[in-house]
Amino acid sequence: MDRYAAGDDAAFEEVYDLLAPRLFAFLQKHTRSREKAEDLLQHTFLNICRARGTFIKGAPVLPWAFAIARCLMIDAIRRDRKERPRHEDDSPHDDPAAEPHSHEPAPDATLQARQTAREIEARLARMPDLQREAFELVRLQGLSNADAAKILGTTVTALKLRVFRADQALGRGCAVDPQDGDEQ
């Protein structure tokens, strides 16, 4: 991104290759629509291109890109909610990113894995927004606590507490006490 900001147009492809898959997966998970995710991803990259001249040398790109994508996604979801009646909200089970139905009977292990995934999705949907976002960024996206805290505009301590509570709500055995050191 430093090279792109300095004027090397070819460097943008590297920026794209590093960011696009992660951002797209994040957006698709929340929007439940490939088209909407691509639209939001496009606007995210347009904002990145527009900020080229003011990019701070050496600044981390990933938390910044995630913050832009998240901001655009929240605005888009709010607009959609205003336009649609409430009873049309998707249930956590309608996940277009899930594997397509097969006519073959699924093995028990696969069926159980799908049920577990749906249960986790349901618990995540019931969680307060702050905890869910923290959990998704740290546990699902693999971001560091510091990066996730920057994206959410909070402190690292507050973020760790949210992740800890989210872990507890999901009944994970490996929940880490926020008083302990970082866990990425």
Add this chain to the structure above:
Amino acid sequence: MTGTKDSQPSAEFKARMLAVARTKASPPRRVARFWQIAMLGGAFLIAVVPYIVFFHVLPDFISPTLTGRDLAHGLTREVPNGLLEWTSGGSFLLAMIVVWLALNRGHSMLGRTSAFLLSVVIFTPVVLFAWRYGWSLHFDWTFTWAGRSWWGWKCLSVSLATALSPMAAFLTLRQGSDPNHPAATGAAMGVSAGACSWVLVDMRCPVGAPLHLLIGHVLPIVILGIAGAILGRWLLAVRPVRDPR
């Protein structure tokens, strides 16, 4: 993270984004910096115009402009030597610190935390008032006022007028850049523009009465902070960019 095709944007999307980056991207850092400096310089030059108009061209507009040795407008005694120099010199340094704290984003494109920015917003008028009132106390000048200037309407007007162009420049240069706390950033920008105008007004205003300072000097900063928060929420927030196709 799964690597299936469904979890990746399409190849056509990538090609479109690369084309946009080549043809529609903003200027690179070197060019952008030149225009940023030009815009800020122009904004501060424009800011001086109301100052000259209100204090020199139309010195009696709203209320009389007080001078260091002028006893004709109701001053009970001469303004002490060094009062204006000390107060405006110190407020200049404080204003530069405030501008740096409010506008500098550190090493992150996401900038400072909202708690940090709100601290700047709250403490700036307090510190500037304390500096000005403290030095007025030192010169035994806090209870001397001059008729129509007592309420501070002229200082209020000049402060707001001189702060408009710097604030507009700050907001324009960072338009669409804050995904997390655009209102807090806007408020900090408003307050830093107010701190700059405080310096200009301080060079001409010798009145040290607390009520005059609160109305004529502190109130404009509060107004600018609120205006900055409202404008920042609108202008600084990240929004979808119009499709360049």
